[in-house]
Amino acid sequence: MPDETLLRFRQSIDNIDAALIxxxxxxxxxxxxxxxxxxxxxxxxxxxxxxxxxxxxxxALAKQADLxxxxxxxxLRFIIDEVIRHHEKLQGAK
Numbered sequence: 001m002p003d004e005t006l007l008r009f010r011q012s013i014d015n016i017d018a019a020l021i022x023x024x025x026x027x028x029x030x031x032x033x034x035x036x037x038x039x040x041x042x043x044x045x046x047x048x049x050x051x052x053x054x055x056x057x058x059x060a061l062a063k064q065a066d067l068x069x070x071x072x073x074x075x076l077r078f079i080i081d082e083v084i085r086h087h088e089k090l091q092g093a094k
Contacts, residue, residue, distance in 0.1 A: 045087030
Protein backbone atom coordinates (compact mmCIF):
# COMPACT_ATOMS: atom_id res chain seq x y z
CA MET A 1 0.00 0.00 0.00
CA PRO A 2 1.55 3.33 -1.07
CA ASP A 3 2.30 6.04 1.46
CA GLU A 4 -0.45 8.67 0.99
CA THR A 5 1.71 11.54 2.22
CA LEU A 6 4.48 10.66 -0.20
CA LEU A 7 1.94 10.38 -3.03
CA ARG A 8 0.59 13.87 -2.25
CA PHE A 9 4.13 15.30 -2.22
CA ARG A 10 4.87 13.64 -5.53
CA GLN A 11 1.64 14.92 -7.07
CA SER A 12 2.58 18.44 -6.01
CA ILE A 13 6.02 18.01 -7.54
CA ASP A 14 4.45 16.70 -10.77
CA ASN A 15 2.12 19.73 -10.92
CA ILE A 16 4.99 22.17 -10.33
CA ASP A 17 7.11 20.43 -12.99
CA ALA A 18 4.25 20.73 -15.50
CA ALA A 19 3.87 24.43 -14.69
CA LEU A 20 7.63 24.96 -15.14
CA ILE A 21 7.55 23.30 -18.57
CA UNK A 22 4.61 25.44 -19.69
CA UNK A 23 6.28 28.61 -18.42
CA UNK A 24 9.55 27.73 -20.16
CA UNK A 25 7.64 27.11 -23.38
CA UNK A 26 6.03 30.55 -23.12
CA UNK A 27 9.38 32.16 -22.33
CA UNK A 28 10.97 30.55 -25.39
CA UNK A 29 8.11 31.72 -27.61
CA UNK A 30 8.89 35.29 -26.56
CA UNK A 31 12.64 34.87 -26.91
CA UNK A 32 12.16 33.38 -30.39
CA UNK A 33 10.26 36.56 -31.32
CA UNK A 34 13.13 38.61 -29.87
CA UNK A 35 15.59 36.56 -31.92
CA UNK A 36 13.62 37.15 -35.12
CA UNK A 37 13.44 40.87 -34.34
CA UNK A 38 17.20 41.01 -33.74
CA UNK A 39 17.91 39.06 -36.94
CA UNK A 40 15.73 41.39 -39.02
CA UNK A 41 17.60 44.40 -37.67
CA UNK A 42 21.07 42.83 -37.66
CA UNK A 43 21.33 43.20 -33.89
CA UNK A 44 23.75 40.93 -32.03
CA UNK A 45 22.27 37.67 -30.71
CA UNK A 46 23.64 38.27 -27.20
CA UNK A 47 23.36 41.26 -24.89
CA UNK A 48 25.89 40.75 -22.06
CA UNK A 49 24.73 43.88 -20.19
CA UNK A 50 21.14 42.65 -20.14
CA UNK A 51 22.25 39.14 -19.19
CA UNK A 52 24.24 40.37 -16.20
CA UNK A 53 21.35 42.58 -15.06
CA UNK A 54 18.96 39.63 -15.33
CA UNK A 55 21.29 37.37 -13.39
CA UNK A 56 21.68 39.96 -10.62
CA UNK A 57 17.90 40.51 -10.49
CA UNK A 58 17.13 36.80 -10.34
CA UNK A 59 19.84 36.15 -7.74
CA ALA A 60 18.14 38.77 -5.55
CA LEU A 61 14.74 37.17 -6.16
CA ALA A 62 16.21 33.78 -5.30
CA LYS A 63 17.50 35.12 -1.98
CA GLN A 64 14.05 36.56 -1.22
CA ALA A 65 12.47 33.21 -2.06
CA ASP A 66 14.99 31.30 0.10
CA LEU A 67 16.43 29.59 -2.98
CA UNK A 68 20.15 29.12 -3.46
CA UNK A 69 21.29 32.07 -5.64
CA UNK A 70 24.11 29.95 -7.12
CA UNK A 71 21.57 27.40 -8.31
CA UNK A 72 19.31 30.09 -9.74
CA UNK A 73 22.23 31.64 -11.62
CA UNK A 74 23.24 28.27 -13.09
CA UNK A 75 19.65 27.63 -14.13
CA LEU A 76 19.30 31.06 -15.72
CA ARG A 77 22.70 30.81 -17.42
CA PHE A 78 21.60 27.52 -19.00
CA ILE A 79 18.44 29.19 -20.33
CA ILE A 80 20.31 32.27 -21.56
CA ASP A 81 22.87 30.13 -23.37
CA GLU A 82 20.09 28.23 -25.10
CA VAL A 83 18.34 31.46 -26.11
CA ILE A 84 21.59 32.84 -27.55
CA ARG A 85 22.07 29.62 -29.49
CA HIS A 86 18.58 30.05 -30.98
CA HIS A 87 19.29 33.71 -31.79
CA GLU A 88 22.55 32.79 -33.50
CA LYS A 89 20.71 30.19 -35.54
CA LEU A 90 18.15 32.82 -36.61
CA GLN A 91 20.98 35.21 -37.55
CA GLY A 92 22.43 32.51 -39.82
CA ALA A 93 19.04 31.87 -41.45
CA LYS A 94 18.70 35.52 -42.41
